[in-house]
Amino acid sequence: MSPGLIDNDSKLDWRKVGYYGRSAFAVLLSLAVLVGGGWFVYSEVKEAYVAWRTEDDYLGEGTDPVQVVIPSGATITQIGDLLVEAEVVKSTRTFRQVAQRSGESDKLQAGRFNLKKQLPAETAFAMLLDPSNQDRLMVGFPEGTTALEQAAIIADKTGLAAADITAAAADTSAFALPAYAAGRLEGFLFPSTYAVQEPPQAAAIFATQVKQFGVVAEEISLEGRAAEMSVEPLSVVTIASIIASEVSEPADQPKVAAVIYNRLEQGMPLQMDSTVHYAVGKSGRVTTTAEDRAVESPYNTYLNTGLPPGPISNPGKSALEAALSPADIGSLFFVTVDLDTGETRFADTLEEHNANVALFQAWCQANTGRC
Numbered sequence: 001m002s003p004g005l006i007d008n009d010s011k012l013d014w015r016k017v018g019y020y021g022r023s024a025f026a027v028l029l030s031l032a033v034l035v036g037g038g039w040f041v042y043s044e045v046k047e048a049y050v051a052w053r054t055e056d057d058y059l060g061e062g063t064d065p066v067q068v069v070i071p072s073g074a075t076i077t078q079i080g081d082l083l084v085e086a087e088v089v090k091s092t093r094t095f096r097q098v099a100q101r102s103g104e105s106d107k108l109q110a111g112r113f114n115l116k117k118q119l120p121a122e123t124a125f126a127m128l129l130d131p132s133n134q135d136r137l138m139v140g141f142p143e144g145t146t147a148l149e150q151a152a153i154i155a156d157k158t159g160l161a162a163a164d165i166t167a168a169a170a171d172t173s174a175f176a177l178p179a180y181a182a183g184r185l186e187g188f189l190f191p192s193t194y195a196v197q198e199p200p201q202a203a204a205i206f207a208t209q210v211k212q213f214g215v216v217a218e219e220i221s222l223e224g225r226a227a228e229m230s231v232e233p234l235s236v237v238t239i240a241s242i243i244a245s246e247v248s249e250p251a252d253q254p255k256v257a258a259v260i261y262n263r264l265e266q267g268m269p270l271q272m273d274s275t276v277h278y279a280v281g282k283s284g285r286v287t288t289t290a291e292d293r294a295v296e297s298p299y300n301t302y303l304n305t306g307l308p309p310g311p312i313s314n315p316g317k318s319a320l321e322a323a324l325s326p327a328d329i330g331s332l333f334f335v336t337v338d339l340d341t342g343e344t345r346f347a348d349t350l351e352e353h354n355a356n357v358a359l360f361q362a363w364c365q366a367n368t369g370r371c
Helices: 014-055 076-085 090-104 121-129 147-158 162-170 201-220 222-229 234-246 251-268 271-279 318-324 349-364
Strands: 063-071 109-115 137-140 193-196 333-338 344-347
Touching: 063 076, 063 162, 063 201, 076 090, 076 121, 076 234, 090 121, 109 121, 137 147, 137 162, 147 162, 147 201, 193 201, 201 222, 201 318, 234 251, 234 271, 251 318, 251 344, 333 349, 344 349
Parallel strands: none
Antiparallel strands: 063 109, 137 193, 333 344
16 A cells, blocks of 8 residues: 555545546546547548558559550550550559659560559559560461461461551562562561560561571571572572472471472473462462362473472571582482371382372371371
8 A cells, every 4th residue: 555545543545545546547548548549640641641642553462464565665654554544553643753763664665564453553663674574475487388378377366457467568678688589578488486576567577587587598608509509599499498388307308409409400390289289379288189280370380390480488497408408319209108297208210109109198098188
């Protein structure tokens, strides 16, 4: 018991107890008011801060996935507008401020990005800088595909209209074609897989392919080696295009090149089904009909001797190399006898060739609809 609460007779002084009790209550009440008021002030400040932050920006980790395409040459403001339109960020102004403060706005690239809706501007900016969030549009062209087939691939992969692709291909002056191409694209649209800039443009894709052809032609010294063989560079590309259309196995390509050169040397018609397919506009078949082979066309090597007037497809590096380095064999014939394995047999005589053709026909009978 506190001495201050005892009177002179050593008894509890209830008057003092009441006084001290009222004082303690007043203190507790004051503390309660202070704490309660502080919590009220904190709550109000917090709400004001959140309201301020969310007026021009989102909080949190984002919601639904969304893909955004940033076109080449877009400014920070234009990128911000695209992000606002896609509901990724809330304000172009806030995104622009974040980009400017970062000092890394020059690192933003064009492309297709996997983001989230309702992201803080700082998070959205960081995700645009992270290559793992970029979904590159890739377009692949197999070796031996024609310009028309490649146009169909472009349309399928990019969604570009066929008319726009055709128009782009028509203006060959826009591409760095070699002089011997004589303004034709066929044969010079190098087959490979390309990363396409957003938004996709057919002319840009063609330009990249033509440029890559030039790179490969330089690597293999196409013009120099053609001159050593006394063959025109365009003839090399044309032969390579036939090779690429006839066989895909690199080991067989120099042998097919040898057959072509051997037939040309002897004045024999090439009789290549791939050239007839090109003349009649067919694809996806390995055989021709009598009607096909009777079509009047400079590309019909059943009716005409020598090479067709130009490439019939777009050859890759292995076919170009084969056209420059044919195998040292005397074969005049070849036929692929198994379309699944690609097994191709070569023959020096017609008798041997007919035996190989019989193997191919047997395969076709066992695989109805494949030939």
